[in-house]
Amino acid sequence: MKYLFLICVNDATNRPVQGLDVGAATDAWFNEMNERKKRLVGERLRPREEATTVSVIDGKLTLSDGPFAETKDFIGGFDLIECKDLDEAIEIAAKHPVAQFGAIEIRPIWVWNA
């Protein structure tokens, strides 16, 4: 089963967690999940200020500068995880360092013919 992890952070509530080196902890998480062959792909994203949002309305291309959703929550990165079931996905998400100050949204990938 595949799940997309959306690594969610929030302007208002983000605070550093004492004793947590986010960079090193994230590297350790990558290494563990790669070794366990759970992580298919994943990237950190550039800040949302650099987002370009595209829509085509009545055939007319519309671009806007900034993210799709104007909220204090934003997606800082993503990982595509392959694991046994939701319980294992929860276990993997709980180990992600961002879970300690942000949140990991687990989205099951749409399975056709299921």
Next chain:
Amino acid sequence: MTDSPAADSDKGDIERALTTVFREESGRIVGALTRLCGDLDLAEECAQDAFASALENWRAEGLPPRPGAWLMVVARNRAFDRLRRGTTERTKLEHFLMLSENSGPQPGGGEIDDDQLRLVFTCCHLALATEAQIALTLRTVLGLTTAEIAHALLTSEPTMAQRLVRAKAKIKHSLIPFEVPDHARFSGRLAAVLHVVYLLFNEGYGAAGGALYLRAELCGEAIRLARLLAGLVPDEPELSGLLALLLLQHARRTTRVDAQGALVPLANQDRSRWDHALIDEGAHLVETALRQGHAGPYQLQAAIAACHATAGSMADTDWREILGLYDVLLAMTPSPVIALNRTVALAEVDGPKVALARLDALEASGQLAGYHLLRPPCRNASPIGPWRAGGRILCARAAPGRHGRRARIFDTEIVRVDRRLRSVLALTQTQGD
């Protein structure tokens, strides 16, 4: 001529018998089929189909000798047909056939009991909203109809149907596992299951009699679920404690409310009308559980309830013991409701002045402040604050929506505190005059 009424009453008997059998067997059937098909939604639909066939067949031919086994076989054949006909169910069909060969479901077999437990853990998975956990458990484990659940939980049938559909879709597409959690996660997940049982009971307990009969019936269903779990997971002291707590509360059900539907305070309840068989069972259960030496919140609440239920009168009540139990409970689960309840026992042991001083201290410490339902109406209202907060909770309970729902959980506690605080305050006022 004379046939017709007799036939009608037979029909009624068959329907009642079927409803009873279905409630008893639903968890076994849905559990076993979910394991075989790997699909809870399909399993539940097939169980429903079996129920519908039974209604038709049993009316014509009477009750079969083993109704549960009859339902299981029909449901299983139905699942096989559905999988065979489906164009996209190839792997599920292979899985079904493989498992059927290895271990055919046999009512009463050990594996079936495990299936029921798997089903409970799936329905009470924390990735589902609490409302969804309760609804799914009532539907699949306890075999209530969507209409019955909607009525009992004060919502419309379409809303409830939608809630069930969504929950089952989440289980299916997120792949919430159909398994008993491993040792490391077991106690945490069991706690979630116990919470569902507790909420289910309180949903019913908050309701008065009469028109709300079905809601009160939820108490019976919660007890049935707790008994079922106690059979599946023996030697879990908190589970025994919870079952004991429910039995001890349920034993007082006929005296809690007067003919007008108003709540009757403990002091005015006719103790001779309490169900003493349930009290004995509950008291014995909690005593045995506590002897295992792993006290938990449910056991302690049950022990407190046992002190009340086994006392001959208010005066005969062992308030010192109750106070001691509250101390342990409060240390374990700091909660404003428990702290408030404790002051009632404190008033009985050390007198109302001490209890009121404790209430003041509680408020001054700000422990009650973070709890929106107990927030005093104004800053200088102490010690009336918590007392009025009790009244506010009663108001919230009467109001529909989220607050009412949440408040009901604390209903019984608060009513008791409210009544006791009224009398304590009345006493202090007369003493002060």
